[in-house]
Amino acid sequence: MLQFTKSTEYGLIGLVHLADRRGEVVSVREIAGTYKISRRHLGESLKALCRAGLLKSQRGVHGGYRLALEPEQVALSTIVAALEGEPALTSCETDHAESAGCHVEPHCPIRSPIQRIRQGLWRQMEQTSLRALIDEPLALPGAPSPIEHLNLFPRGN
Amino acid sequence: MLQFTKSTEYGLIGLVHLADRRGEVVSVREIAGTYKISRRHLGESLKALCRAGLLKSQRGVHGGYRLALEPEQVALSTIVAALEGEPALTSCETDHAESAGCHVEPHCPIRSPIQRIRQGLWRQMEQTSLRALIDEPLALPGAPSPIEHLNLFPRGN
DNA sequence: GGATATGGCACTAAAATGATGCTGTTTCCG
DNA sequence: CGGAAACAGCATCATTTTAGTGCCATATCC
Numbered sequence: 001m002l003q004f005t006k007s008t009e010y011g012l013i014g015l016v017h018l019a020d021r022r023g024e025v026v027s028v029r030e031i032a033g034t035y036k037i038s039r040r041h042l043g044e045s046l047k048a049l050c051r052a053g054l055l056k057s058q059r060g061v062h063g064g065y066r067l068a069l070e071p072e073q074v075a076l077s078t079i080v081a082a083l084e085g086e087p088a089l090t091s092c093e094t095d096h097a098e099s100a101g102c103h104v105e106p107h108c109p110i111r112s113p114i115q116r117i118r119q120g121l122w123r124q125m126e127q128t129s130l131r132a133l134i135d136e137p138l139a140l141p142g143a144p145s146p147i148e149h150l151n152l153f154p155r156g157n
Numbered sequence: 158m159l160q161f162t163k164s165t166e167y168g169l170i171g172l173v174h175l176a177d178r179r180g181e182v183v184s185v186r187e188i189a190g191t192y193k194i195s196r197r198h199l200g201e202s203l204k205a206l207c208r209a210g211l212l213k214s215q216r217g218v219h220g221g222y223r224l225a226l227e228p229e230q231v232a233l234s235t236i237v238a239a240l241e242g243e244p245a246l247t248s249c250e251t252d253h254a255e256s257a258g259c260h261v262e263p264h265c266p267i268r269s270p271i272q273r274i275r276q277g278l279w280r281q282m283e284q285t286s287l288r289a290l291i292d293e294p295l296a297l298p299g300a301p302s303p304i305e306h307l308n309l310f311p312r313g314n
Numbered sequence: 315g316g317a318t319a320t321g322g323c324a325c326t327a328a329a330a331t332g333a334t335g336c337t338g339t340t341t342c343c344g
Numbered sequence: 345c346g347g348a349a350a351c352a353g354c355a356t357c358a359t360t361t362t363a364g365t366g367c368c369a370t371a372t373c374c
């Protein structure tokens with residue numbers, strides 16, 4: 001439904017929390033307790049982020065996780081990829097239709113348009129750092145302009 | 158998994174096909190046959206688009222669907238909303254947590270950031286017309302810039 | 315050596331999705 | 345008139361994905 005999974009959600013909660021305490025080692029227990037979320041599930045997400053190299057873990061009694069990188073260096077796209085894979089907006093892209101022989105091609109009228117949507121979304125996430133998720137300038141804009149001949153991602157590309 | 162549903166995919170296929178034949182009435186059979194997709198499922202998607210006012214239907218032997226509006230007037234966001242609802246990137250947003258009492262608030266560190274992501278994606282879709290999905294200027298851009306202090310949607314808002 | 319962490323699987327239950335069945339209504343055409 | 349073709353509306357069922365846990369191993373501190 002065009003929605004992040006719980007795993008991603010939990011991972012983001014953990015990352016933001018850890019970023020607030022840059023450098024410190026914080027346990028899953030503490031984070032889960034703070035936000036009243038499943039300790040186990042949060043743990044699974046942080047494990048995944050650790051395997052992806054975004055976190056470093058410390059075992060043992062006073063163990064826990066800490067950021068492996070500065071918040072400026074972590075892209076949202078990297079986080080999402082670690083927790084639920086890269087988004088593939090159409091089945092064409094997940095099913096390896098190209099190699100398997102997509103029976104819609106070469107007539108498929110949506111594939112490249114959808115790919116543009118996907119790439120635009122992905123690029124947004126690539127350009128959004130964990131830092132940007134923490135800071136809260138948030139002055140969300142006015143009404144979108146009327147949708148006449150607007151191209152998809154009109155950023156001079 | 159941050160992915161459109163099949164219903165949306167089929168709906169987009171139908172819309173693009175119908176836009177190619179602006180004004181003409183085209184049957185589900187023909188569209189499904191062209192792209193070798195499920196006639197029934199495609200039919201369900203087009204029914205939904207019809208209920209949403211994006212298509213007009215004509216019953217009977219030579220019946221089918223045609224666009225109710227010009228491709229320039231239809232936003233991708235409208236299409237997606239009709240076929241799978243507005244995207245809610247976190248469960249906070251679907252569960253009506255605010256009224257029900259989100260037990261993560263007021264500590265939830267991700268809610269507003271995620272909302273910004275969601276709004277940015279949604280705005281992209283609002284600004285993308287069906288026309289833009291048809292036209293294929295497609296000169297997809299170079300490498301994304303390094304992700305230092307980039308804000309989410311730096312469009313002068 | 316016991317308590318408290320993470321690490322790594324594997325498994326089950328619930329929810330979302332994909333696909334289809336059935337019946338009714340409208341329209342064309344012979 | 346009556347049958348065929350096409351949409352309308354629901355409802356059902358199978359599959360896939362997701363959410364949530366269980367279990368045990370390993371590491372660390374005290």
